[in-house]
Amino acid sequence: MTQDELLDAFPGVRVDQDNAAYYGGLLEDRVLVNRCDDCASWHHPPRSACARCWSRSLTPTAVAGTGTIVLLTVLHQGSRKEGADFSAGHPLVAVELDEQPGLRLGGTVLGADPATLQLGERVRVVVRRLEGRGPRVDFERMS
Amino acid sequence: MSPSRRNPARDQVAIVGLGRSPYGRDRVGCTPGSLVLDAAIAAARDAGVAATDIDGLCGSTVATAYVQAALGIGRVSWFANPASVIGNQIVAAVAAVHSGMCETALVYHNAYRMPFASRSAGRDPMRRRAMLGLAETRSAWGTGHAESGANSMFGANAYAAWAGRYLHDYGYGRDTLGLVAINSRTNAGRNDNAVYREPLTMQDYLAGRMVRDPLSVYDMDIPVDAADAFIITTTERARDLARPPVLIHASSLGSTDYGIEEQLLDLDHAGQVVVAERLWAKSELELADVDVFYPYEGFSNIALSWFENVGYCGRGEGGAFVRQHWVEREQRILIDGRIPVNTHGGSLSEGGTQGAGHLYEACLQLRGEAGVRQVPGASVALVTPGGYYFNSQGFLLRRDG
Numbered sequence: 001m002t003q004d005e006l007l008d009a010f011p012g013v014r015v016d017q018d019n020a021a022y023y024g025g026l027l028e029d030r031v032l033v034n035r036c037d038d039c040a041s042w043h044h045p046p047r048s049a050c051a052r053c054w055s056r057s058l059t060p061t062a063v064a065g066t067g068t069i070v071l072l073t074v075l076h077q078g079s080r081k082e083g084a085d086f087s088a089g090h091p092l093v094a095v096e097l098d099e100q101p102g103l104r105l106g107g108t109v110l111g112a113d114p115a116t117l118q119l120g121e122r123v124r125v126v127v128r129r130l131e132g133r134g135p136r137v138d139f140e141r142m143s
Numbered sequence: 144m145s146p147s148r149r150n151p152a153r154d155q156v157a158i159v160g161l162g163r164s165p166y167g168r169d170r171v172g173c174t175p176g177s178l179v180l181d182a183a184i185a186a187a188r189d190a191g192v193a194a195t196d197i198d199g200l201c202g203s204t205v206a207t208a209y210v211q212a213a214l215g216i217g218r219v220s221w222f223a224n225p226a227s228v229i230g231n232q233i234v235a236a237v238a239a240v241h242s243g244m245c246e247t248a249l250v251y252h253n254a255y256r257m258p259f260a261s262r263s264a265g266r267d268p269m270r271r272r273a274m275l276g277l278a279e280t281r282s283a284w285g286t287g288h289a290e291s292g293a294n295s296m297f298g299a300n301a302y303a304a305w306a307g308r309y310l311h312d313y314g315y316g317r318d319t320l321g322l323v324a325i326n327s328r329t330n331a332g333r334n335d336n337a338v339y340r341e342p343l344t345m346q347d348y349l350a351g352r353m354v355r356d357p358l359s360v361y362d363m364d365i366p367v368d369a370a371d372a373f374i375i376t377t378t379e380r381a382r383d384l385a386r387p388p389v390l391i392h393a394s395s396l397g398s399t400d401y402g403i404e405e406q407l408l409d410l411d412h413a414g415q416v417v418v419a420e421r422l423w424a425k426s427e428l429e430l431a432d433v434d435v436f437y438p439y440e441g442f443s444n445i446a447l448s449w450f451e452n453v454g455y456c457g458r459g460e461g462g463a464f465v466r467q468h469w470v471e472r473e474q475r476i477l478i479d480g481r482i483p484v485n486t487h488g489g490s491l492s493e494g495g496t497q498g499a500g501h502l503y504e505a506c507l508q509l510r511g512e513a514g515v516r517q518v519p520g521a522s523v524a525l526v527t528p529g530g531y532y533f534n535s536q537g538f539l540l541r542r543d544g
């Protein structure tokens with residue numbers, strides 16, 4: 001895939017050289033997170049150095065996609081452009097992945113009644129196709 | 144590494160001029176630039192300095208080149224437009240004055256209601272156009288966020304999520320945040336510059352329209368058109384000028400390597416922790432010396448964390464502290480029955496200017512010019528603008544002599 005094709009697949013997203021592999025992975029329904037080749041620690045969002053050992057050698061690596069909700073809000077207001085149903089309350093979470101403490105991804109929780117969501121709840125990653133914006137990471141309940 | 148105690152600029156640089164463009168929710172015909180010019184001219188006149196006396200410029204989003212040309216400030220030897228408000232501008236100017244890059248700096252910040260932040264602003268076609276290039280500004284800094292919107296832990300969304308985490312972890316209800324909002328509103332009742340002055344009851348607060356759970360309309364700063372400006376110079380020169388100098392005793396910024404929203408490991412890793420540690424290490428003053436306290440409350444939960452981080456109480460105890468020092472008959476916080484908090488009404492009621500209003504009010508109090516809300520004998524102010532990630536800042540200011 002060319003850089004132009006990747007950029008065209010994600011209008012409205014700031015795709016750059018550092019995060020191209022992450023977004024490229026989403027097009028294949030895979031969640032790739034940078035892992036250090038030297039000390040094996042994980043890092044997100046994608047950057048070109050390992051914050052732990054300063055290695056410049058990182059490999060986008062598939063994660064298991066399971067984790068725990070560590071931050072949770074429900075949005076009741078926003079612009080129409082954002083494509084969310086604010087009238088019902090739109091949940092937004094940060095999820096700590098099982099791979100490493102502090103390794104977090106953000107997104108919404110699909111198909112969940114926002115009033116019943118709780119901190120500490122287990123969720124799994126879903127790669128969701130969004131019209132006019134390209135695929136993105138969100139979550140669903142594990143139960 | 145223990146925090147450095149070095150502070151060669153201690154009390155050597157002063158704020159000697161104050162100016163502002165009145166805060167408003169319904170102003171028309173103004174641009175960000177015109178607001179800055181209002182404040183800048185007022186500050187220079189307050190200090191008694193002319194364009195030819197100003198040799199340094201430092202502002203937030205309005206370019207220094209614009210202000211210099213618009214005010215005919217012939218020659219400046221130092222200028223900067225750093226990003227975070229208002230601490231970045233002030234500490235840069237302190238460093239510039241103290242190091243000799245300039246002698247007298249004009250520092251400014253403005254707020255401008257954007258179409259997404261206010262319904263009336265959204266009806267203004269020129270404000271819509273003024274957003275050109277502003278979308279995704281944060282991501283363009285390269286902090287790591289590549290997307291914004293309803294599915295992104297970004298800006299206000301993330302502050303709401305951290306507020307929820309705080310209430311959950313320490314067992315508080317929303318009424319705890321409500322005390323911060325009511326305190327601001329009560330104090331705003333004595334401030335003609337405040338955009339919301341009518342009393343707010345806990346019942347009103349709890350019935351407030353929920354925006355980003357658990358933050359309601361009363362927990363988030365009020366969009367205003369406004370500007371504040373400060374003249375900063377050496378204490379030596381300040382003593383020859385028109386107004387009483389406010390000495391910058393200690394100042395610090397603070398940031399950790401968890402500098403974006405959802406990646407912040409926990410509140411012990413907030414930039415606020417760094418600010419407090421450095422501020423006290425550099426200071427000859429102690430918390431007990433503080434007469435007035437200005438914790439930023441652009442989101443109400445941020446203020447609770449400042450109480451904790453500056454040392455009034457431990458982690459998670461900010462909510463209990465505020466309740467313990469709540470004076471029911473006054474409907475506001477008085478620490479130890481003496482020290483008021485955000486005497487101007489803060490970002491929640493005076494209007495949201497990202498901490499510039501807090502700093503301005505602290506200077507007024509130390510000059511003894513706060514009118515009906517003057518705190519008798521106020522001689523030391525602790526001002527802590529900014530939130531958790533990339534914009535935590537703190538200042539210890541004191542009256543001269």
Ligand SMILES: [Zn+2]
Nearest residue numbers: 036039050053
């Ligand atoms: Zn490494």
